[in-house]
Amino acid sequence: MKLKELKLKFTETLSEVYPSEEIQSFFFILSEKYLNLARVQITLEADKEIGSTTLKKFETALERLKKQEPIQYIVGDTEFYGLTFKVNKDTLIPRPETEELVEWIIEDSVSEKSNDYSILDIGTGSGCIAISLAKKLSGAAISALDYSYEALKTAEENAKLNNVTVQFFQEDILKTGTLPQQYDVIVSNPPYVRELEKLKMQSNVLDHEPASALFVSNSDPLLFYRTIARLSLRYLKPNGKLYFEINEYLSKELIESLKDEGYPIIKLKKDFRGKDRMLQCRKSK
Known part of the structure; x- marks a missing residue:
């Protein structure tokens, strides 16, 4: 089968499931992964013959896409903050808004000259936050738990x-009462999607990404934030900072909760879509 014929097959097979732009994107990603062809080369090499082994990979990917499995799981990796990360059914796919949270922490931390500057990422998943921070803040000691x-x-x-280098350790943040040390920064992107919000979500997320990393109960949607905030008050250094990625619909409730927990300074930031998406809390001296 020629490349142009394969591309046509993709378009025809997936046209009832995805918009055309998304189908094109899938094909570009797979062509780069399986054929090492950049986007422009797909047009230039339209008559390229696809070998049987490679064709089988494309056909397997096509079947998985028909079931709305995320393309990142199919190819096994994704890009985040300019870095490559392996992803699978045990990890969430990193989102672009989380890159903004990482950028905020880097901007606040880059001028720190302390020899023992330390950061903890709670609920690290694929490690995208901790590893990106370690890459950009080479002098900091980065730890992460899940x-x-x-x-x-x-x-x-x-x-x-x-x-x-990141120090990883296994811990259930809802069950532990201690952390290994004091930190200058603690960051978390915890589960924050309420069960009631499932109706607004696509099946590629609902059916394939780990539910435990996404959803919280309708009755206590701030459970992880409250637990992490209380623990952080004990394990942040004086003037230490706590950063959260948050549910856009719960920003006011979360701010009030964090004030009640004892954080006097709270900053709210919107993401590139204009949604309330991240918070910074500063511990008093």
């Missing part, structure tokens, strides 16, 4: 892939 052993294995692979 309750999932499988997620931590992926995070460790990603640290090696990106040539950084």
Whole structure:
């Protein structure tokens, strides 16, 4: 089969499931992964013959796409903050708004000259936050925890892939009462999507990404934030900062909760879509 014929097959097979722009994007990603062809080369090499082994890979990917499995899981990796991360069913796919949270922490931390500047990422998943910080803040000691052993294995692979040192450890943040040390920065992108919000979500997320990393109960949607905030008050250094990625619909409630927990200074930031997406809390001296 020629490349142009394969592209046509993709378009025809997926046209009832995805918009044309998304189908084109899928094909470009797979062509780069399986054929090492850049986007412009697909047109230039339209008559390229696809070998049987490679064709099988495309056909397998096509079947998985028909079931609305995320393309990132199909190819096994994704890009975040200019770095490559392995992802799988045990890890969330990193989102672009989380890159903004990483950027905020870097901007606040880059001028720090302390020899023992330390950062903890709670609920690290693929390790995207911790590893990106380690890459950009080479003088900082970065640690990260997650309750999932499988997620931590992926995070460790990603640290090696990106040539950084991160200390990973397994811990259920809802059950622990201690942390290993004091930190200058604690950051978390915890589960924050309420069960009632599932109706607004696409099946590629609902059916394939790990539910435990996404959803919280309608009755207590701030559980992770409250737990992490209380623990952080004990384990942040004086003037230490706590950063959260947040649910856009719960920003006011979360700010009030964090004030009640004892954080006198709270900053709210919107993401590139104009939605309330991240918070910074400063511990008093």
